[in-house]
């Protein structure tokens with residue numbers, strides 16, 4: 001018997017109810033924090049040199 005319309009907790013800090021304006025976060029701060037983490041992760045992935053798959057399929061004998 002859960003209450004309908006119960007505020008969900010902020011997905012970032014999980015300590016405060018998500019604000020309608022910043023859903024699913026509780027505040028602009030948490031939203032920005034999440035965005036920053038996301039961007040950081042993307043940058044990290046982008047900066048990491050992806051190991052090129054060594055395909056020796058072009059060598060014909």
Ligand SMILES: [Zn+2]
Pocket residue numbers: 010011012013014015016025026027030
């Ligand atoms: Zn929060």
